[in-house]
Amino acid sequence: MSTAAAQRFELLECDAVIRLSRKVAPDLGGNFRRCPYCAGRIAVHFESWTRKDDGTWAAEWAKADCLTEPSERSRKFDDWMKQHSYMPYVYWLPLEQALTRWVNKHYRFNIRGRKGYAEDQEPEVEIATVS
Secondary structure: OOHHHHHHOEEEEOOOEEEEOOOOOOOOOHHHOOOOOOOOOEEEEEEEEEEOOOOOEEEEEEEEEEOOOOOOOOOOHHHHHHHHOOOHHHHHHHHHHHHHHHHHHHEEEEOOOOOOOOOOOOOOOEEEEOO
C-alpha cells in the first residue's frame, strides 16, 4: 500500500467490528447512527465489495439492521416488522448510503491474511453502534 493510502485509510482485517459512537465517528451525523424508525441501535454489514489497486477491499454497499428486532416467535414481531419495513427506500436507503460513504472515507478491509482466504472470497465485516 502506498504511503498516501496508509495515511488516509485505516486498514482493518475482515473480521473487524467498528463500534460507532460520537467519539469514533464525529463526522457521521447522529441521524446516521440510529434506526430511522425507532432510534434504536443499528448493526451494519456489507453485502458487496470493490477490490482496490492496493489489494484491499472497500465497501460497495452497506446493509443496516435495527438491533431492537424481536424474535420471530415473539408477539411483537409482526408489528415491529410492519413499522421497520415501511418505505425502506425513504428511511433505510439514505442511512445505508451514508454509512457506506463514511466507511469508505476512513477504512479499507484486507482479506489476504484471513485464515482460509480464497481469491474470490468476500470479507465479512460488521459495524455495530454503541449507546
